[in-house]
Amino acid sequence: MADNKVSAKLSSTDREAVMQAITTIREKLPFLIDLTTEERKALPKLGDKSRAFVSKALEIATQNPDFLPRSFDLNEMRQDIELFEALYPIMLSLTQLQGLVDDTSVAVGSEAYAAGLMVYNYAKVSGKGAGLESMVDDLGRRFARKAKKVQPQTS
Template sequence: MSDSKNQISVTMTDESMLQVSDLLKQITNAMPFLIGITPEQRKRLPKINKSNQSFIKDVEMAIKNDSSILPAYVKPDEMTKDLNLYDQLEEIIVPLSYLLDRLRDTQTLAGSEAYTNALMVYNMVKAANKAGLPGANSLYNQLKGRFDRTSTINTDEISNN
């Protein structure tokens, strides 16, 4: 953002951080059945969508009416449990996704403001060093490594060299 005004000025207390951490642990502990899958598994697994969900419900209804054609190892109740869990988790995922988006947006803004301010200070120190102000040289030498053109090309520096 090129907007130079401070849009966020917040410090979370240790108590708030602890409270949020505890609440997240409570949420995680309330669902001990949660699992992790690999990226490869995530790619391979068939995905549910609205059309598939309707199909599952149609199959569910059909086998409720007549499950005699199914072999004994097919458990229609397991399909129903899985679909119910899917629906329940969707009710949790939607607000959590909203919260995660807000957390990321707030983190991005806070980081952007911190970085923009750091660049502004660096450029002030650089100008002070060019002007020969006492003490500016050591501070400038400490900070300039970030913009050393011999190690990497970086376009973060705001002012001209």
């Protein structure tokens, strides 16, 4: 097969160790939440450009707490910023890892599918008379097209 990018095995022991590591990560971050799409869209985002703004705002609030209403929780703001800063490198690492896992999965899935297509094509050509007809037909169902629904014409 041409251009095989990944040739590896993942033992069940290693897969289980990775799954346990993921479980450990979840256990060490028990405060993680799951936002709905609507909730996520509604929130103001703290990105790279806004990090300096938030740091300066914290500094101003820390040095001048008198102008803030009593209901403003400066310690909670500080804690949120500290947690964000602590999570940021974790998020970057997990994003990179997730990208690598996704790319690898796509590549090996593509390689497996390409190999399956080759088997199918070889079996169609060379498998006649070898008792493979029913298996080739079974594989060929993957490519069967569904009849398009005829839409009634309106006059």
